[in-house]
Amino acid sequence: MKYLTKYEACTAVQKQKFHAKWLLVPFSVVVAFGSAGQLSSAQTPANSGEPVTSLNNPSATVFNPATGKVYTVDTDAGAVQITDDAANTTVRVKVGAGPVSIAADSINGRAYVANAGDGTVSVIDGRTNAVLATVTIGSHPYSIAADSAAGKIYVSRTYSNQLTVIDAATDQVSGIKAGSPDLIAVNPKTHLAYLLGYEGGDLTILDGATHAVTKTSVGMHAWGIALNTQTGTVYIAKIGDAEVAVLQPGSTSPKMIPAGRIPCSVAVNTRTNTVYVANYGDNSLTVIDGMKDRAVATIPVGKRPQAVAVDSDRNLVYVANTQANTVTVIDGATNRVLATLDAGKAPYALVVNPVSGKLHVANFDTNSFTILDASLLRKPAI
DSSP states (O other): EEOOOOHHHHHHHHHGTTOOOOOOOOEEEEEEOTTTBOEEEEETTTTOEEEEEOOOOOOOOEEEEETEEEEETTTTTEEEEEEEETTTEEEEEEESSEEEEEEEEEOOOEEEEETTTEEEEEEEEETTTTEEEEEEEEEEEEEEEEETTTTTTEEEEEOSSSSEEEEETOOOOOEOHHHHHEEEEEEEETEEEEETTTOOOOOOOOOHHHHHEEEEEOSSOOEEEEEEHHHHHHOETTTTTOOOOOOTOOOOOEEEEEOSSSSSEEEEETTTTTEEEEETTTTEEEEETTTTTTEEEEEEESSSEEEEEETTTTTTTEETTTTTEEEEETTTTTTTEEEEEEEHHHHEEEEEEETEEEEEESSSSOEEEEEEEOGGSSSOOO
């Protein structure tokens, strides 16, 4: 197994007219991952076996608690699908070229869309679904995250040394020299932004108030990140070492927990303090006890699990099986598989609407999203 450097990856993907990190897996099958471990490869409709590649991001679909709406990118169409589960409606809104990720502001209700194709961020009104502004930030925006209470939107730019900051009140743009992060996680309580890069081996921690930057070593090839907002603990999947780095608040020395092969995505149930890690390489899900910092179960799932999401209210866990075109539903109380549901072609990002209990799936397909309702599989937790 060979991991390509960022330079090699850039050279390779210029032929594909997109930028992402590449991974060579056994049997000489080439697949592309987004920087946070999201698969960019699906089979062609004719089952030719040739990989179809596209830039992708784990934040390709998000829920906004301020509006109750779910936003999902349609990268090829330059659009965003906006779904209101309560009204049972979906509208399609044109944005910039090549949208790849979305952030939701829980205070002003707006959605911010990073458009990788034209170096802009589209700002969508949460009430009317209209595009209020198109903010130019520079080439190759990739990940985007909101610190709603601080009124800041953070945007990473691949191959740049700048983290872009958008003022949510004015749409004014500024920059912070923070390296070239591929993924961003924000703690809304401490206003710390965690910036993860695939290649550098460091996790950068940005103080949103002072813009002070500190770094801690987590090792090379870190491809997934999740934050427990209740405890402040950060979890980072490391595909090369088959482990998860755990960083407690205030610490600069992460603890390593073994996971499965090629762990690429992480999600946290903040109610139970349980962490779930999708292992792409061995078709499994590792369950970690967040209190004891140890793995307590390994659950078989579908082929090439690529993303994981948690419904904390119903204690359900969802795993996107990218090469099986399915989603595995797991009972978080028993760690047993409840169902395997059909999804679209190559599901790669998931989000739960906690109000409706519906799961929204981003796909690499002409149908860019699928909505699944597994809420009746388990009663709400008491």
